[in-house]
Amino acid sequence: MAFGKKKRREMGAISTASLPDIVFMLLFFFMVATVLRTEEEQVRVIRPEASELYKIEKKHLIRYINVGYPQDKRYGNEPVIQLNDDIATVESIQGWVDAQRKTIDEREQSKMWVSLKVHKDTKMGIVTDIKQELRKASALKVLYSAGQRDRTE
């Protein structure tokens, strides 16, 4: 028997009938896995970048405070605070924290995180004021939201 004498079979065409199914499956996977942005962005935020990041696994425990330049110029050109969907004042943070805490399951209320999404060009004055209000409202777990970068040498 010689090895080279194999009979050459003709390749059958691969059926593409299941292709739509596969693609639909992918589509559904992405639809389920992605979270739609629920809040409207009233402020423009470019986060600073850092290397020592902590990732919060339990997303349902995070509440966001955005601080950045308002999209709507009627609010001026300086960074403002956005709570939920509205531009807010520093004084309203305490009430907001209390309201947000009630939306979390009672057993996990003490584990609430407040994520500060602050534009990198913001001045610290406004951030310090927010921190003070958070302390008054006993929301002490804070995350300074940042993008990932490598450690500098």
Next chain:
Amino acid sequence: MKRRPLQEINAGSMADIAFLLLIFWLVTTTIDTDEGIKRQLPPWEENVAEQQVPVHDRDVFEVRVNKLDELLVEREVVAVEDLCRLTREFLIANGDGVINSFQPEKIGFPRRKLISIEDANFALESAMMTLTVNQDVEKEGQLKKTIEKWEGIILALGYIKRPYAKLPGAAHISVSSDDATTYDTYIQVQNELERAINELRDELAMNLFGESYATMEETYGRHPEDLETLNRIYAIRAVYPYIISEAIETE
């Protein structure tokens, strides 16, 4: 009436339609990730001035960012690039007794104290003895805290397997900023401080347990029932506690 033969619908374009939908979805949604530098704020106190306990100057690593975004460490201007190194120096100036040999004589840095298992056992026992004869309610809480502290240290010593040099409880890194400081600069400073502690913890963990501290925390995050890893984490934290404090006083 004459019936027309049923024509088969061509399903070939179905895949294209599905692809279009998929790509549309991919482009419009953002996978919301939230990462950042975590911090624990100090609880709110009305009369701050009254409750301040005097802390020795050598126990404080003072980091200040002024309104011109200049960094002042212990009142001297330094570059952000040097901050990590300086922070490390503050933490290990007198050695940790485990991977950096213990040297008790460096001036201007917190005095680490070498603790052996015998010392810890003795301290725990004496605290327990005091608790049994204690009548004062106020003091009882304090004593219980002391006992808890020493139990933690004994546990850590069991994992480190040799005496380690303990940082004084008052030692801390104090970060403060001016109202006109840029947020980005502030975050970079916080990041470097965090990095110094993370690096030291990683080095110690590699030396003691052969894996990095970050990996250990990840493992524990995935398996909260893994007490072995948790105890190891506590042992690392005993040597390098998290001592960054959010000083909020502004001038």
